[in-house]
Amino acid sequence: MKIFYFAQAADTAGCREESWELQSPLTASEFWGELEKRHPGMGALQSICRIACNCEYLGPEERIQADDEVALIPPVSGG
Amino acid sequence: MKLRIECCREPLVLEEYNAPESGGVVRFTGVVREEEHGHSIAGLEYEAYQPMAERIMERILEELHSVHPVHSARVLHRLGFVPVGEAAIIVEIHAAHRREAFQVAEGFMDRLKQEVPIWKVKAL
Numbered sequence: 001m002k003i004f005y006f007a008q009a010a011d012t013a014g015c016r017e018e019s020w021e022l023q024s025p026l027t028a029s030e031f032w033g034e035l036e037k038r039h040p041g042m043g044a045l046q047s048i049c050r051i052a053c054n055c056e057y058l059g060p061e062e063r064i065q066a067d068d069e070v071a072l073i074p075p076v077s078g079g
Numbered sequence: 080m081k082l083r084i085e086c087c088r089e090p091l092v093l094e095e096y097n098a099p100e101s102g103g104v105v106r107f108t109g110v111v112r113e114e115e116h117g118h119s120i121a122g123l124e125y126e127a128y129q130p131m132a133e134r135i136m137e138r139i140l141e142e143l144h145s146v147h148p149v150h151s152a153r154v155l156h157r158l159g160f161v162p163v164g165e166a167a168i169i170v171e172i173h174a175a176h177r178r179e180a181f182q183v184a185e186g187f188m189d190r191l192k193q194e195v196p197i198w199k200v201k202a203l
Contacts, residue, residue: 005129006128006196006198007126008140029149029173046101052131054197055128055134056131056134071128071131076155076193076197076198077197077198078125078132078167078191078197078198079109079156079192079197
């Protein structure tokens with residue numbers, strides 16, 4: 001799974017992208033737990049960031065698969 | 080509906096486009112102001128998750144078009160450093176009548192600011 005970080009999520013993670021080897025699909029909640037383990041402090045962004053999976057916002061029942069492209073989407077501010 | 084959606088790093092230029100079937104043309108230009116949160120700035124730095132941003136912008140325009148039919152929509156969004164006084168975004172809508180053109184332009188900008196993964200990352 002490839003993960004992209006943007007804006008304050010990139011600042012907190014200290015990188016703009018990385019790859020994880022997934023043994024099994026992750027729920028959003030499991031993803032946030034894993035993120036906090038790998039990048040302490042990232043869990044604090046859970047209340048403001050959405051998760052995108054393959055360029056679509058992740059639905060509440062959907063899981064992240066091993067070959068997905070995931071992005072953390074902080075509050076947007078385009079225009 | 081004809082669509083053109085682009086994110087680019089150069090100054091935005093949207094060439095004139097004449098559509099004889101369109102009686103209403105609305106062009107919105109979002110320009111970087113000289114002040115951000117009370118401080119004078121030289122410009123704003125933008126970044127995007129570009130493939131998703133372009134996909135979501137297209138979907139928003141298709142959804143708005145299904146309610147307020149228009150002939151064409153053109154959107155250019157600049158990324159990277161945008162100096163004060165230059166355009167960060169241009170949205171141009173052509174429709175048979177002004178009402179649809181205004182509704183789509185305004186509806187698009189409202190949703191862009193909620194849904195499209197583009198960020199002002201810093202003021203310089």
